[in-house]
C-alpha cells in the first residue's frame with residue numbers, strides 16, 4: 045500500500061490556481077523525487093503533505109491526501125501529530141540558535157520527554173541516524189549556527205528524526221551545499237529510506253536519478269508524468285519530460 049495517496053488535488057492561493065488535478069501514489073520506504081522548472085508547484089505540493097500550507101492565508105485545497113489511508117485534511121486530524129509523523133527539512137539549513145544538543149532535544153521536549161537519560165539517548169540516536177554523531181559528539185554544547193552548512197543541514201535532519209517521523213519531506217535539501225556535503229546528504233538519504241518514506245524536491249537531475257526510486261515531473265501546476273525513476277530518465281513517455289530532463293528547457 046502507498047504511504048501517501050494524493051487524488052485529484054487542486055490548490056489555490058487566493059484566485060491563483062497553483063495545482064491542477066494532481067494524483068500521485070507515494071510508496072512506503074522509497075524515495076520519491078519531484079522535478080520540474082521553477083514555479084511549477086513542487087514546493088506547493090510537498091508543503092501540502094504536512095499541511096504547512098495551512099499557514100498561508102488564502103490557500104484552499106480540494107481533493108484528497110491520505111496518509112496510511114487517513115484523510116489529512118479532515119477536520120478531526122490533529123495537525124501537530126501529523127507534523128510529528130511527517131517531518132520536514134528545508135532548502136536553507138535552519139538550526140535553532142541554540143546548542144546542537146538542544147536543537148535535537150527540542151522536539152522530544154515539546155512532546156513531553158523531560159528525562160535527561162532518555163533525551164541523551166534520543167540525541168545520540170538521531171545524530172547517528174543523520175550521520176553526524178562522530179563529527180559533533182564532543183561539541184554537543186556548541187551553538188549549532190557555528191558549524192558548517194553541510195553539518196547544519198544534517199543537524200536539521202537529526203532534529204526531524206528526533207520525534208520519530210514516518211515520512212521525511214525534503215525541499216531542495218542540498219541546493220545550498222557544496223558537492224562534498226551534497227554527496228553526504230545523498231548517501232544519508234539513501235540509508236534513511238530503509239526506515240522512512242522520503243519525498244524530495246530537487247532541481248538537480250543527476251541527484252534525482254542517483255537517489256530516487258520514483259520521480260514525478262511537474263509543469264505548470266500539473267504532474268505531466270510519474271513513475272520509476274530509471275524508466276523516466278531512460279525512456280520518458282511525454283515530450284515535455286524528455287525536453288526537461290535533457291536540459292532543453294527549465
Ligand SMILES: Nc1ncnc2c1ncn2[C@@H]1O[C@H](COP(=O)(O)OP(=O)(O)OP(=O)(O)O)[C@@H](O)[C@H]1O
Nearest residue numbers: 057060062080081082083084085086087088089100
Ligand atoms: N504563498 C503564495 N501565495 C501566492 N502564490 C504562491 C505562493 N507560494 C507559491 N505561489 C505560486 O505558486 C506557484 C507554484 O510555486 P511553488 O513554489 O510551489 O513552485 P516550485 O515548483 O516549488 O518552484 P521553485 O522550484 O522555484 O521552488 C508559483 O506560480 C508561485 O508564484
